[in-house]
Amino acid sequence: MDKIRQSTLHGEVAERVRDLIAQGVLAPGSRVPEKQLCEQFGVSRTPLREALKVLAHEGFVELLPNRGARVAKLTRTTLKNTFEVMQSLEALAGELAGTRISDAELANIEALHYQMLAHYKGGNMQEYLLTNQQIHEAIVVASQNDVLIDVYKNLNHRVRRVRFTAELSKDYWSQAVSEHESMVEALRARNGAALGEILRCHLRNKVEMSALEEMAE
Amino acid sequence: MDKIRQSTLHGEVAERVRDLIAQGVLAPGSRVPEKQLCEQFGVSRTPLREALKVLAHEGFVELLPNRGARVAKLTRTTLKNTFEVMQSLEALAGELAGTRISDAELANIEALHYQMLAHYKGGNMQEYLLTNQQIHEAIVVASQNDVLIDVYKNLNHRVRRVRFTAELSKDYWSQAVSEHESMVEALRARNGAALGEILRCHLRNKVEMSALEEMAE
DNA sequence: CTCCTTTTTTTTGAATGCATAATTAGATTT
DNA sequence: AAATCTAATTATGCATTCAAAAAAAAGGAG
Incomplete structure (x- = not known):
């Protein structure tokens, strides 16, 4: 080292x-x-x-x-709480990004989206989760709210160690992908309210939660 | 010392x-x-x-x-961003508190609410703002989400130095008070969704924002 | 042999020391 | 006297040191 x-x-x-x-x-x-x-x-x-x-x-x-x-031990409760907050922050980010996102940022997210679709089609879950993660981070950055970005990054850091251990069921996975379709559409339409609403209900975090069921306390 | x-x-x-x-x-x-x-x-x-x-x-x-x-200088932008995030966190707290709040916590908030009304009627703005603040903090605590509570407290700390310098207009003030009425009602009904919605639009932070207009950069 | 006590070692928390970078003060020049 | 350069002072970043606490090891009684 x-x-x-x-x-x-x-x-x-x-x-x-x-x-x-x-x-x-x-x-x-x-x-x-x-x-x-x-x-x-x-x-x-x-x-x-x-x-x-x-x-x-x-x-x-x-x-x-x-x-x-x-x-620190990451208890199930702490993780649940963290995801709850992150999901709320993502929703806010979506609302803000809707009006503030630049063309370049949108193009980048679209590119990531197609990458993600490819990974989905190819059944490559690790790559999928990584790209998925990048899309959500990009939306947060597009909010142009530095405080939001900071807080989100910090929470994201905390849960990093349990990320990418998830095993998604077929159903969950396909639903998450279709929600992502709606997200990109809302972004293209610069519709922050819609994007916020989607993110508020988006089950990505719920999927991650499911991975915790197996997790030891 | x-x-x-x-x-x-x-x-x-x-x-x-x-x-x-x-x-x-x-x-x-x-x-x-x-x-x-x-x-x-x-x-x-x-x-x-x-x-x-x-x-x-x-x-x-x-x-x-x-x-x-x-x-660190608190720029108007940073403050705006901070309030934006805090408002979003309060909304989440409201949603959660709706289902999780204990009877004791509810009673405490009701007591604070009546205190606040008294300060409003008496035109005591400093005391009003303080009690108002306590109500919002109590709702966050009632969310029983430790991560949320932590993040909120930290942000609250940051803006402490500009708190209580606000000069509320009569109109804003009365509207904020009426919104608080709805909040308590929603809490009594254990209606988290309604409370979240109210908090998401509650203009307390907007009021505080107005105080920043005068603030030096 | 097991449990408890005492001693030794290790680890921790905080103060101090030291080399380097930045700031101030002073000298020099114009 | 103003501006610029140089020397003295001060502040900073990190390493080291030291006292106190905790953990580990050794010893002794039942």
């Missing part, structure tokens, strides 16, 4: 630790080994600890007094 | 700095004087700097490489 050198050292470290958590290298509930990570990243404890404070605020780890940081 | 001693030192420090920013002691755009604050709080630079990292993530300050932290 190469060392970290950048303007915001703690930011880089935070990014790395987030990755380790997302990849499951740092298991939920396990303590965060400060010393080891410092050696691994080639930094001292100061920036690492700064990063941990931020990560704690983001909900990735919890700080226990005199016991350092532990990787 | 008394010293800080608690389990999470950086958390306490962050709280204090937030207050200083909210109260305007630390002016927007001004640099955060590390040394001075350390002396004032009776702590070393380490916990203060940890707090600054968190505050930067929260949007209270911005970190400039090799130039420390500056108090």
Whole structure:
């Protein structure tokens, strides 16, 4: 692993630790080994600890007094709550994007949409989910609301580790795809209200929720 | 000023700095004087700097490489964006609270509502705004969605410094009050959908927005 | 052998120290 | 006196150090 050198050292470290958590290298509930990570990243404890404070605020780890940081467990309840909020934010993003989206952004989303359809037809679920994710992120960005974008990105980060583990049923999948058709149509028509409504009910998150049923507490 | 001693030192420090920013002691755009604050709080630079990292993530300050932290300016755009998101979150909270709110919580909100009406009748705008704020917070809490509550609280923190500076027009004020009547009714009926709809259109934030017109960039 | 106590080691939280970058103050020139 | 360049001062970013707490290991009693 190469060392970290950048303007915001703690930011880089935070990014790395987030990755380790997302990849499951740092298991939920396990303590965060400060010393080891410092050696691994080639930094001292100061920036690492700064990063941990931020990560704690983001909900990735919890700080226990005199016991350092532990990787936060993603309970089913927390995940459900997170998706609930994200879905609401996406709906708002859709409403805003409807009036604010640029032609270039729309074209990009259309391109992603066709990619996604291809993955659907090809039965390539991993690729499908990735592209699907990108479309939703693009809509959020098109809202041009920086606060919304920030909050959404943060929540998205948190649930990253359970993403792409879903096994969609045929029915759910086809319905999600057809909803995406409507989304793109609403975007083309610059109809924010319609897009918001679709996203508010869009079952992508519900699909992801279903993946949690199997998840261990 | 008394010293800080608690389990999470950086958390306490962050709280204090937030207050200083909210109260305007630390002016927007001004640099955060590390040394001075350390002396004032009776702590070393380490916990203060940890707090600054968190505050930067929260949007209270911005970190400039090799130039420390500056108090973030709340531009009109950022405020507008923040209120937009908060309004959307409140709407979601309303939907959820409709089905989840406890009798005790409902009773509390009703009590606050009557307090608020009294302040309205008495023309006491400061007290009105405070109670109004408490009602909205209570609805968010009643959603029982911890993620939602967290995100909302954070955004609320950010705009604290411009809160309660609003001068409401008679018309806006009376309409906001009547909307609150509907809100309480919807809550009593445990009608989340209706409450969500009301909150989505509720002009409290719009009122607050109007106060920003006068605000300097 | 198991359970409890005591000692050692490790880890944590926070202060301090140090090298570098930025700011201020002062000198020099015009 | 104004402007520009240079030296002194200060602030910043990170590493290191130190005291206190927790975890682990060793010892002893039942």
